[in-house]
Amino acid sequence: MALPTGDRCVAALQGAQVLSWTPAGSPGERLYLSPGAASDGATAIRGGVPLCFPQFNQRVLGGRPLPKHGFARNRRWTPLGVVAEGEDRIAEFGLANDEETHALWPASFEARVAVRLSPGRLAIGFRVRNTGWACWPFALALHTYLRVDDVTRASLHGLEGAAYWDAVADLDRPQARRFQSGALAVEGETDRVYAGGARVLRLSEPGRTLTVSQSTTLPDTVVWNPGAALCARLADMPADGWRHMLCVEAACIEEPVVLGPGQEWQGWQSFEVVAG
Numbered sequence: 001m002a003l004p005t006g007d008r009c010v011a012a013l014q015g016a017q018v019l020s021w022t023p024a025g026s027p028g029e030r031l032y033l034s035p036g037a038a039s040d041g042a043t044a045i046r047g048g049v050p051l052c053f054p055q056f057n058q059r060v061l062g063g064r065p066l067p068k069h070g071f072a073r074n075r076r077w078t079p080l081g082v083v084a085e086g087e088d089r090i091a092e093f094g095l096a097n098d099e100e101t102h103a104l105w106p107a108s109f110e111a112r113v114a115v116r117l118s119p120g121r122l123a124i125g126f127r128v129r130n131t132g133w134a135c136w137p138f139a140l141a142l143h144t145y146l147r148v149d150d151v152t153r154a155s156l157h158g159l160e161g162a163a164y165w166d167a168v169a170d171l172d173r174p175q176a177r178r179f180q181s182g183a184l185a186v187e188g189e190t191d192r193v194y195a196g197g198a199r200v201l202r203l204s205e206p207g208r209t210l211t212v213s214q215s216t217t218l219p220d221t222v223v224w225n226p227g228a229a230l231c232a233r234l235a236d237m238p239a240d241g242w243r244h245m246l247c248v249e250a251a252c253i254e255e256p257v258v259l260g261p262g263q264e265w266q267g268w269q270s271f272e273v274v275a276g
């Protein structure tokens with residue numbers, strides 16, 4: 001999808017996953033897509049904006065365990081077309097329950113992803129409706145891989161003072177909480193869930209800045225970077241891949257959403273070029 005201004009983004013039908021975003025008039029690609037990412041149409045694609053639904057990581061929401069991060073990122077979504085709204089373009093994708101999803105998860109649902117490209121801005125919206133007769137819980141994350149030149153020279157602002165669970169240091173203590181002091185800088189493997197409050201974040205690196213916003217329905221922010229040692233063990237990432245990415249994920253994990261029959265829920269994350 002492209003705008004007359006030169007802004008461009010690319011999405012795959014697998015997972016309705018945005019893979020590339022290059023705003024016009026600023027230097028280069030803003031999303032990280034691993035050169036080793038799978039392209040078989042089913043294995044999770046490492047990079048862009050994977051959608052974790054209806055489960056985050058391996059946190060079971062009652063019932064049977066689902067695949068890690070749910071199944072939405074592994075499924076082919078249906079393209080529903082592109083529409084113009086002012087100078088924006090919006091591409092929509094749909095996914096509904098079928099035999100395959102029912103084998104993993106008993107819920108009846110209809111989900112939509114809307115990718116809105118505007119000058120200097122990208123927004124990804126997700127909505128889901130319960131089309132069945134039973135209530136069900138779900139978790140969601142827009143698991144965005146932001147591209148950075150060198151993550152050790154980047155800093156993420158806006159989480160100052162926020163409580164988080166450190167999934168590296170406190171893996172065996174899921175109730176443990178730490179508090180963010182100052183801007184977040186990556187110093188090795190980083191895997192944190194910041195709960196309770198949608199925020200506007202600012203990712204700064206020499207020469208360019210991006211703001212990251214999320215809907216109030218997505219109150220958690222996950223920040224992930226595998227660091228050199230874990231990255232070396234990831235078959236679908238080059239050894240130095242960790243240096244060029246930072247996942248900043250808009251999520252609802254700590255308090256899963258419960259959707260009753262006929263109810264609909266929506267959430268979004270957006271990115272805007274600030275400088276450079």
Ligand SMILES: O=P(O)(O)OC[C@H]1O[C@H](O)[C@H](O)[C@@H](O)[C@@H]1O
Nearest residue numbers: 044057068069191222223224247
């Ligand atoms: O390798 P994946 O299944 O795509 O997961 C990649 C990462 O996703 C999230 O950020 C989690 O917090 C991490 O614990 C996980 O390692």
